[in-house]
Amino acid sequence: MPTHPAGVQPPDSALVARAASGDERALGELYDRYGGMAFSLASAVVGERADAEEVVADAFAQIWRSAAGFDPGRGSVTAWVATIVRTRALDLVRSRRRRARVLEEAAIVTDEGETLVLAPTAESPDRGAELSETAAIVRRSLADLPAPQRRVIELAYFGGLSQSEIAAQLAEPLGTVKTRMRAGMERLRQALRPVLEVGA
Amino acid sequence: MTEHAWLEHAAAYALGALDEQDRVSFEAHLATCDVCTAEVRQLREVAGLLATAAASSAPPPGLRDRILAEARQVRPIATANTPAAGQLRSSTPTPDVRAGTVIASSSRRGTILPWFVAAAAAVVAVIIGLQYRGERDARVAAQQSLESARLAMDSASAALRGRDSLVASLVSPDVEAVSVSGTGPQPSAKYFFDRRAGRIVIAANALPPAAQGRTYQLWGIETGRAPVSLGTFNSDPSGRALATLVVPAGLRVAVTAVTDEPAGGSAQPTTTPFLAATWKTD
Numbered sequence: 001m002p003t004h005p006a007g008v009q010p011p012d013s014a015l016v017a018r019a020a021s022g023d024e025r026a027l028g029e030l031y032d033r034y035g036g037m038a039f040s041l042a043s044a045v046v047g048e049r050a051d052a053e054e055v056v057a058d059a060f061a062q063i064w065r066s067a068a069g070f071d072p073g074r075g076s077v078t079a080w081v082a083t084i085v086r087t088r089a090l091d092l093v094r095s096r097r098r099r100a101r102v103l104e105e106a107a108i109v110t111d112e113g114e115t116l117v118l119a120p121t122a123e124s125p126d127r128g129a130e131l132s133e134t135a136a137i138v139r140r141s142l143a144d145l146p147a148p149q150r151r152v153i154e155l156a157y158f159g160g161l162s163q164s165e166i167a168a169q170l171a172e173p174l175g176t177v178k179t180r181m182r183a184g185m186e187r188l189r190q191a192l193r194p195v196l197e198v199g200a
Numbered sequence: 201m202t203e204h205a206w207l208e209h210a211a212a213y214a215l216g217a218l219d220e221q222d223r224v225s226f227e228a229h230l231a232t233c234d235v236c237t238a239e240v241r242q243l244r245e246v247a248g249l250l251a252t253a254a255a256s257s258a259p260p261p262g263l264r265d266r267i268l269a270e271a272r273q274v275r276p277i278a279t280a281n282t283p284a285a286g287q288l289r290s291s292t293p294t295p296d297v298r299a300g301t302v303i304a305s306s307s308r309r310g311t312i313l314p315w316f317v318a319a320a321a322a323v324v325a326v327i328i329g330l331q332y333r334g335e336r337d338a339r340v341a342a343q344q345s346l347e348s349a350r351l352a353m354d355s356a357s358a359a360l361r362g363r364d365s366l367v368a369s370l371v372s373p374d375v376e377a378v379s380v381s382g383t384g385p386q387p388s389a390k391y392f393f394d395r396r397a398g399r400i401v402i403a404a405n406a407l408p409p410a411a412q413g414r415t416y417q418l419w420g421i422e423t424g425r426a427p428v429s430l431g432t433f434n435s436d437p438s439g440r441a442l443a444t445l446v447v448p449a450g451l452r453v454a455v456t457a458v459t460d461e462p463a464g465g466s467a468q469p470t471t472t473p474f475l476a477a478t479w480k481t482d
Contacts, residue, residue, distance in 0.1 A: 075245060
């Protein structure tokens with residue numbers, strides 16, 4: 001893979017374009033780059049490895065088929081892949097009515113207010129160095145959030161819960177949940193500015 | 201922020217956490233607001249980064265090969281006009297065009313309308329429609345329709361995989377798909393025709409279940425011949441139907457359509473056909 005100067009179009013969108021033209025090796029390279037993230041995300045949402053494997057296989061089938069519709073101007077490859085994987089993972093969870101169990105797991109909070117869905121910052125055997133560096137920054141930024149803000153964001157993103165479902169789950173007023181979610185995402189945006197690929 | 205109250209919804213929307221009612225109204229607003237669209241785009245990037253914070257879990261070693269093997273069975277959809285699933289659509293509304301759209305049996309002459317006239321009317325409607333839109337638009341419409349059908353099947357296949365290979369076969373490049381719909385709250389349907397397997401799948405919406413002692417029957421018609429029954433089906437109380445029906449070998453189907461028949465089906469249609477779709481015959 002050629003090196004790219006910082007700030008220049010990342011190679012990812014070029015890979016997607018090659019995949020769109022039917023180049024299977026490009027799909028393989030996309031998998032090498034995003035498969036780990038996809039599998040980790042799917043595992044966090046569905047809970048079981050076998051289910052996560054189905055989710056990732058389906059997600060990459062969709063990535064392959066719809067690659068031509070990817071528009072780099074509308075967002076990054078990371079966000080695109082993550083959205084597809086998350087949507088499929090949540091579909092699977094919902095279709096199997098496993099939601100209650102996932103909820104339970106998402107709600108387990110350690111003494112530090114850390115939820116168990118997320119990895120301790122120490123352990124990160126990701127492949128691509130760049131991605132694991134990003135992951136470290138994201139985890140640190142999440143850890144820096146006030147715990148109540150982090151909870152609502154995690155319940156929404158990994159648990160697939162709506163604002164009113166989160167309010168019910170936490171026995172908090174809906175308005176409080178909305179405020180925390182907005183404030184938490186705003187803080188994250190500020191903290192993640194250095195790693196945001198688009199429009200940062 | 202205060203002058204633009206809608207922005208309050210952007211973070212929750214990017215996280216997929218807006219409640220249904222809020223989501224619907226915010227999406228309607230997004231279609232016309234560049235400020236909120238830009239905000240959502242960036243917050244989606246933030247949400248996307250959350251994925252990288254999930255506990256690292258190494259995928260099984262065989263998964264890569266499996267994905268590539270499956271990719272060899274399907275070609276990517278060649279279109280640059282449709283935003284990929286998972287991407288925020290541009291604020292320009294896409295026209296709601298459907299391939300082969302045919303008005304379901306309208307208020308013409310009720311049951312007096314002979315089958316052939318209905319079929320001919322369907323063909324004419326398609327031809328007029330195609331000429332009106334121009335060939336290029338029709339091709340785009342066909343691709344969009346096909347892609348949306350495939351995406352719809354994608355989410356279904358996640359649930360059905362392993363239990364039923366039917367859905368997987370629907371996304372094969374050899375399968376032709378046609379959407380038919382009426383205007384307003386009338387039933388609509390998508391047909392998936394796998395000529396090689398001699399199989400046609402109908403997926404209908406807003407189709408009230410057939411009355412007690414009645415059923416829906418799908419017909420295939422070869423130009424200049426009497427309709428041939430492809431089988432019976434019914435919809436569920438929510439108005440949805442998904443049925444796989446067999447197309448007899450050698451039948452050169454030019455039109456498919458549905459009629460309401462007595463339970464068990466009829467030898468020939470006894471009511472006005474609707475959800476008519478036309479097919480190429482080579």
